[in-house]
Amino acid sequence: MDSNTLEELGQHFCDKVEGIKKCMQIHDCVNNDNCQQLLQSIHMQLIGAEDVISHLKQAVASERQKLAEAQESMKEYKEFLDNIHYMSTHLPSRLPGKPTSQIEEKTRVNKGVLQSRASENRTEEVQPAVTSKYNAKKRFPKTEYLTVDEYQEIPKYMKGRLSYDMMNNVVDGINKVIEYKYKLKAQPRNTVGENNMKKRKQWKQQENKETQGLHFFVDDDYKKYSGLKLDKATGSVFTILRHLGRLTEVRGGGCTRYCLSSY
Template identity: 25%
Template structure:
């Protein structure tokens, strides 16, 4: 056996002997009357210290849970902040606008009610703002839903740019149709007559916004919807060229396919014309 092993063994045995001696000394001290009170106090303090350590352990666990909760909250706030920052940096230039609803309800139940209602129709101003239907812009969600083969390299802004140009052409056209004949120049009058010639039985409407004639002693319950009674609002390629800077080319027709897919326009063909009707 090596000398280092003997030294380690001797050191271990001496340590055990020293521990036994200290234990015997402490046991003998506990039997002395003068030291019993001190040992009792030490025991009591040890008991209080143990309780304090237990409370501290519970508090540490509570603080650990609170720290984890705050960490999760911080991560959630950071995610929300990043999403809000992304939305702020990527606000779409075009936002959909609400479609105006024009519904007029007319109910005449007796001769007396028709007599009261008749002066109201007469008092209405002759120059009311005329309703012109416009196509709402494509939303980002609708754009994402367009098939990839149909969308190609077209962008969201390009599609909504065409929607705005179509609305511009529709508004320009129907402002002329609502204009009094006496105020028209010869060029505008020619456009007016062309617009009328382009109407078909599928696009014509009553174009009436005044009150209905009254029939006495007859009960009438009528609901008028603007788009139906005013006919279809449409433009042709000539209108697009006259009122906008839009080029009627292959890209334009590709965008029209997307607008038909998103139910913004539809086509009515006849008399060698393609009419782009606002849905």
């Protein structure tokens, strides 16, 4: 008992008296049939409530298990969607019918707008000392990638074990060589070092009447500037590209020139 005032002490004894009165009332119910029936009914209801609560606990546990499984499935589904999104945004540009993504289109439009504004705001533009006929992008030809239909129509004796990707990797190498060679040829003499001048002189010596107006490379160019190996498989791809009309050969002077047929 912890009372600090007479009022608290009086309240304490009042609570005790009320407790005793309730105990007396309950004691009197022992011999009362109505009270016994009421208590029995309450007992049965408590048992029923315990059963309901037990079933509810089982249902809650089951739903928690389902929720955990659903969350795991959602995580896997999100990873799947991320993979699909990554693949769809990184499709090789050489695939036939690949649409231009909205991001690429938006970037292209924004770039055009910025270039237009810069042109409008420019009061005086310094022109380069020499304008090369190869400076424009359209001046650099490119070998077109093989389509799936073309790949499937290649005779088996020519195709062998060459895959679709292997052939188009060689096409990438050819385009890299052509771009490097003709960009270097287009540079003014006073901007080209001694080593590059030797390359240009060598390329000039490889030209003849049959190569006039054509863009070509030789085996040595492919070895040095494509970043790829020049092996038997590469030679087979060159043969297939000739078969498809992508390349033509001009022989003579101790070397074979691979000319781009169209651009």
